[in-house]
Amino acid sequence: MRNVNLTILIIAILIVSAGILSIYSSSYQREGEFWQLIYKRQILWFVLGLILFLFISNFNYRRFWDMTYFLYGFVLFLLFLVFILGIVRLGAQRWLKFIWFNVQPSEIAKLVMVIFLARYFSTKSAEVVSLQVNKMGILRALILPLLFVVIPMGLIMEQPDLGSGAMLLLIFITMLYLAGVRFRYISIFLLIIIICLPVLWHFLRDYQRDRLLVFLDPNIDPLGAGYTVIQSKIAIGSGGFFGKGWLKGSQSQLRFLPESHTDFIFATFAEEWGFLGSCALLFLYYLLIRQGIAIAQRSRDNFGKLLAFGISLMLGLQVFINIAMNLGLAPVVGLPLPLMSYGGSSLFLTFISLGILSNINKTRTVF
């Protein structure tokens, strides 16, 4: 009810504020107009995000059911645009520039895939309580939705954005699991992926291979890919119990830590707020995900359930992978930390997702 929605809102506000503090800390000493402005931009996006949240939480989530195919087509269109622009500009391309702001379609793709898979595995009415999934054969349960997932995933991998692409795959597997698809099918799928890994290795680009190798031993390329991880661990580790204090994080401020305002913002935060601070942050994220799962469990209709689960786990996975990356427990994949990393696309989409959760929570009774 209202309490839950309020809780979500407050947790989100707290996390974003922590993010803004860290962004400010990592950028206020740098020269150049760009750096001086980024924390202000994040505040602006935060306010816009709140408005989005309020708007979406009053937007009946069932309408997403109707809009699913349109959204899917729209995301494919945007990804194609990025793909073509990437060819034209002969470089890695992840954003589309609209007049004065950047849109990152791979972020939108994550949410849209959740919606899509939620619709695929559910029925429109709430009367049929048990999902029909048990009756689906492997074709309908696995292969068909896999095709729908593989197209945007392929376009994203081409950008090249290994992290978001892998995220889509993980979302797919989680949705499969939660929708109740037979475990047999899921295990076959996982086995096939594991068997195909050597082939996929071949398709990776050089720097992506470097990143995976460096993940196993950061010291093999201390000036390049390994540098980030080594510095990140130093930053987190030197926080100690209480942290160095706000604005006193030497690793990030002296620019030892690259991407300290985006992918490695957790390390920036941990250096300044220490073990206490990072556990508090971790706890806040956990609460958020937990609320999402609770909303899913309370929801009566299958679409809402799957949607809520999907969103919660999408956020949860991103948080997990990003923090693991900061700790050197996962290869550097370029996934932002939701609500904390600097970046409009990620922030907006997270708020939209939270708005949908809140709306699902509101419409528990079915008319």
Add this chain to the structure above:
Amino acid sequence: MRVKIVSWIVIFGFLFLALNILNIELIQGRKFENLSNQNCIRLIPQEGSRGRILDRQGNIIIDNNLSYDVMVAPYENDQINKTLLGLANILNANFKDMKDTFRNKYIASFMPVTIAKNIDVKKAIALEELKPDLDNIMIQPYPLRSYPYGRLACHVLGYLNEIDLWRLTKLANYGYKTRDIVGFGGVEEKYDYFLRQEAGGLSVEVDHRGRLVSVLGFRPPRNGKDIQLTIDLKIQKIVEENLKGRNGSVIHMDPYSGEIIAMANKPNFNPSVFVKKSDSSILNLFADSDAPFINRAISGVYPAGSIFKLVVATAALETGKINLSTTFSCPGSTYIGKQKFSCWNTHNLQNLTSAITNSCNVFFYRTGLLIGAQTIYDYAIKFGFSHPTAIDLPYEAGGYVPSPLLKKIYRFRNWFDGDTANLAIGQGELLVTPIQIIRMMTVFANKGTLVTPYIVKAIDGEDIVNLKSRAVRLSLKNSTINYIRQGLRSVVADPKGTANALSSLPVSVAGKTGTAQVHQSSPHGWFVGFFPYQTPKFVICVFLEHGGSGHASSLVAKQIIEGMIQEGLI
């Protein structure tokens, strides 16, 4: 049921993260704290060296020297004064100045401060010997460009400087970063991507006193690729010597391949001022109204003068409007409409050969009017005027050839016969670059092929000649080419020829002089020619900015050829 499993997985996931944070921050916290506070991981970058530039025989024109910077690591604060004192002694510097520099450039307790740049090798060695006692000194070597020949071929080569904002925005995707050193002008700019080096370095662990504990990792730096030019160093030296004291441009080219054997311009500059970074000399160069940085050979646009008459002659012969027996009489001037157009001398009845030999204006006024401005324009385009030649150097200018259509479009005025007359003798709005002129002369030297000039022969030892544009065979009649060649030979051989001064040379030269009138200023002097006549090995173009006359240019050409004969290069 599955939901419960997922919930538990979530809990475990977060606990896992929390435990790891616990591990890193508390259990290993001390170690990381030490590492960060006392900068126990140090990155020592090592620069590669930029690619060298060689001449066609492989002699080095531009090379790299190692220069040494001195840096002080400041984390043991009480040691600082002692260190600075020691440094000041060896470097013969003022101790107070050193302290000031140190304080100004200080960033943080574990970032080394650059105290002195580009010190002598002997001093670097002396400082190295100090290291066991004063161990927070670091000597960092890195390569600097060296110019053993100073100003030689400076326009062809270019200079180096820190990258500017415009280039940085365009090149950020290619790996260029702020404060990178890039080339400006010439081969250094055009081939900068190949010449660039990549830094590598060591990651080392040092103890709190700065002593090396272990090497954590190493990536070797990568040197840039060497560029080999088509320039011949010996001929370039001769050319530059003879251009002394005058403004202008000299080009030497191979008539069959289009290789540039020498290219010199005056005024010029010494690229090493950018290495020493003496601001006053650099500012003076930029403020110089003579524009020493412009490569006049390819970027300077000038009126062509009488050289352009060859285009008119070709056009007239090809269209059949005149032949070798056509004659015109030159009484010193002629009237076109109501306007009097003069020649520089009186000549009697002349045919084409004598008109070229004497460079008679009236003959060409008449011929030009006979064939019409549009035809002259078409043949000028055929010879490659009005467009850049696509030589592999930056900032080439295209020049301009007027035509009735263009005058209508740009000036909204009609074309008059007087304009045709002006165009026929290479005056009026016509603008050409020396490289276009020499390319035109090359057509007569190699009997009918329009070559693309180029200056880089090989990158990193690999020949790139195959990647150059193919030469274009112009569809000119053999008779046309031969008639004009005879005329060009006669310019030198005939006692009345405008370049007769060159007939005393042991090698047979053919060519054309040109005196291009300039409004309210001394005329430009052109001489373009090729030698030896029968099977030419070289095409030469001498252009003297405000040189006075074509005769002056032909004298310079004579001196250059004499120099070449002396060195046995012909």
